[in-house]
Amino acid sequence: METTKYRSAVSAVMLILSLVMLIPFGLMVLTSLKTMGEIQAPQFVFIPQHLSLDNYFQAMQRGNWAQYFGNSLFITAVTVVVSLLINSVAGYSFARLRFKGRDLLFLISLIGLMIPPQVTMIPVFLILKHIPFAGGNDWTGQGGLGWINSYMGLIAPYVAGSFGVFLFRQFYLNFPKDLDDAAKMDGLSTVKTYWQIYVPLSKPIFATLVALKATQSWNEYTWPLIVTNSDAMKTVQLALTLFRDETQVQWNLLMSATTLIVLPLTIIFLLAQKYFIEGIVTTGIKG
Amino acid sequence: MSESLAVAKMAAGRRKKAVRLDEDRIGYMLIAPFYIFLLVFVLIPIAVNLYLSFTNYDLTNADWVGLKNYRILFSDSFFHVALKNTFVYTFFTLLFTLGLGLMLALVLNRKLAGLPFLRTAFFMPHITSMVAVSMIWLWIYEPSHGLANSFLDLLGIRKIQWLFDETWAMPAVILMSVWKFVGYNMVIYLAGLQSIPRHLYEAASVDGAGAGRQFFNVTLPLLTPVTFFLFITGLINNFNVFEQIQILTGGGPMNSTTTLVHQIYNRAFNDFQMGYAAALSMVLLAIIAFITIVNFKYGSQSHE
Numbered sequence A: 001m002e003t004t005k006y007r008s009a010v011s012a013v014m015l016i017l018s019l020v021m022l023i024p025f026g027l028m029v030l031t032s033l034k035t036m037g038e039i040q041a042p043q044f045v046f047i048p049q050h051l052s053l054d055n056y057f058q059a060m061q062r063g064n065w066a067q068y069f070g071n072s073l074f075i076t077a078v079t080v081v082v083s084l085l086i087n088s089v090a091g092y093s094f095a096r097l098r099f100k101g102r103d104l105l106f107l108i109s110l111i112g113l114m115i116p117p118q119v120t121m122i123p124v125f126l127i128l129k130h131i132p133f134a135g136g137n138d139w140t141g142q143g144g145l146g147w148i149n150s151y152m153g154l155i156a157p158y159v160a161g162s163f164g165v166f167l168f169r170q171f172y173l174n175f176p177k178d179l180d181d182a183a184k185m186d187g188l189s190t191v192k193t194y195w196q197i198y199v200p201l202s203k204p205i206f207a208t209l210v211a212l213k214a215t216q217s218w219n220e221y222t223w224p225l226i227v228t229n230s231d232a233m234k235t236v237q238l239a240l241t242l243f244r245d246e247t248q249v250q251w252n253l254l255m256s257a258t259t260l261i262v263l264p265l266t267i268i269f270l271l272a273q274k275y276f277i278e279g280i281v282t283t284g285i286k287g
Numbered sequence B: 001m002s003e004s005l006a007v008a009k010m011a012a013g014r015r016k017k018a019v020r021l022d023e024d025r026i027g028y029m030l031i032a033p034f035y036i037f038l039l040v041f042v043l044i045p046i047a048v049n050l051y052l053s054f055t056n057y058d059l060t061n062a063d064w065v066g067l068k069n070y071r072i073l074f075s076d077s078f079f080h081v082a083l084k085n086t087f088v089y090t091f092f093t094l095l096f097t098l099g100l101g102l103m104l105a106l107v108l109n110r111k112l113a114g115l116p117f118l119r120t121a122f123f124m125p126h127i128t129s130m131v132a133v134s135m136i137w138l139w140i141y142e143p144s145h146g147l148a149n150s151f152l153d154l155l156g157i158r159k160i161q162w163l164f165d166e167t168w169a170m171p172a173v174i175l176m177s178v179w180k181f182v183g184y185n186m187v188i189y190l191a192g193l194q195s196i197p198r199h200l201y202e203a204a205s206v207d208g209a210g211a212g213r214q215f216f217n218v219t220l221p222l223l224t225p226v227t228f229f230l231f232i233t234g235l236i237n238n239f240n241v242f243e244q245i246q247i248l249t250g251g252g253p254m255n256s257t258t259t260l261v262h263q264i265y266n267r268a269f270n271d272f273q274m275g276y277a278a279a280l281s282m283v284l285l286a287i288i289a290f291i292t293i294v295n296f297k298y299g300s301q302s303h304e
Helices: A004-031 A054-061 A065-096 A102-109 A121-129 A151-158 A162-173 A177-185 A190-201 A203-219 A222-227 A236-244 A251-271 A273-286 B002-052 B068-075 B077-108 B115-127 B130-140 B147-154 B169-194 B198-206 B211-222 B224-239 B243-248 B260-270 B274-302
Strands: none
Touching: A004 A251, A004 B077, A004 B115, A004 B130, A004 B169, A054 A065, A054 A251, A065 A102, A065 A151, A065 A162, A065 A190, A065 A203, A065 A236, A065 B002, A102 A162, A102 B002, A121 A151, A121 A222, A121 B002, A121 B260, A121 B274, A151 A222, A151 B002, A162 A203, A162 B002, A177 A190, A190 A203, A190 B002, A203 A236, A203 A251, A203 A273, A222 A236, A222 B243, A222 B260, A236 A251, A236 B130, A251 A273, A251 B115, A251 B130, A273 B115, A273 B169, B002 B274, B068 B274, B077 B115, B077 B169, B077 B224, B077 B260, B115 B169, B130 B147, B130 B169, B130 B243, B169 B224, B169 B243, B198 B211, B211 B224, B224 B274, B243 B260, B260 B274
């Protein structure tokens, strides 16, 4: 068997490796506290001389960051709540109810798992633009902008989520058949059975999907880039790229803003790590 | 008497049928919200995309041009470069994330001290947005004051222009992506390793198999489904690389980092050549469909 000496050597190497992994985050936070003078010094400055949050206040004045954070928060919250509701009832229906064409419909819905959004970004953009009666459109979907540059346009394409349906179905398939029979004996309708029995029993899967969906939604960049064009609709991810477009990038301000948009998810991740990791592991192993 | 029994039977049958119909209806009702979104934002778009790829749609006109877009595509040097770059990016990112992910998982599987901390550290980049990650690495790769060149300077090595250098831009993007994705692969491999029953190793060691033989005869074969899953999903994800390209290099310098999705985005939303971009999307879809079909065909065997 391995000696303790060998084992502690391995531990030490892994500790160093993990610290190397954390260097970019450390750099981010340290840079956010530096002055431009320290950043442009001929010798690399590791620890800034004066610790002040000045850069953070300055960075947040570049543009309307209260609006950007509000947008991202709103989009993430609505996407998570609506998609989870829709996904879980669909997953329940596919797993526990019998109806004509159920298996075929489920199989077709798996296409949504295979098609990455990048493949369909052009038609989805055009469909949003031609939503009838929205954004100045007439009933044929002509004349206006539809859901382009609106919250609906940012949220609607992300609500379906075949992946969530797939996970919920797998989860509900494991429930014993007796559960349904007992509910029927008690005179519960199908919908009530779902709401009063299945939902309370599926907290872990809900937590997992909240973690997955919230991360995905908060971090999304490509879609807001395509579907919005006004400052009022910008998400935090999109707003961050404004700093990069300046001729002379002020790295301290950019890193302050980066720290602020990374912070919310990082805190949630550290507090509820179990759900982030378990969720990914179960989807990885069983998916 | 028998007549009324028959009537009662019929009524019961009808009631049963009614219950069934009711269950049918509730079943459809519960999947309807999901299915409407699926139809409008996934299934119909595929058909629309196919149609667009046969037109010269530019947001104002859409004339049917048949296979013209696909013919142009074969002689489009941007497309060729993008396809090559996408393959290079995918190959190296996948190779390093899978290889390093497995190695790290093997080491971490020994119940080391501080495992939760190590796992968190490696997993952090995975939950951080690609935009934020790209900004941090943009700063690391900054030629005159960035961390990478400051480090090279310290070692007395000539500075590299990183993202501004045709040769180094792609490796720089790949290095960043490996850093971002390796923890995810490690966590999944770790779970795979922990699900291998211990008695298999005991049996192997009774048979006189050393650590190396145990790895090749027990660990690796039993990890095949995990590897397969990571390989397929990694292949598809890496093939769709766009965000880090758009932010770090914008496809440059001299198109050395432009990729398939980056070309689709540029053609569609900068040049408004929607028809041509739709044809590019169909190529991407074909490649992904091919990967998925291979997955179905050989994936189900390895799960046995």
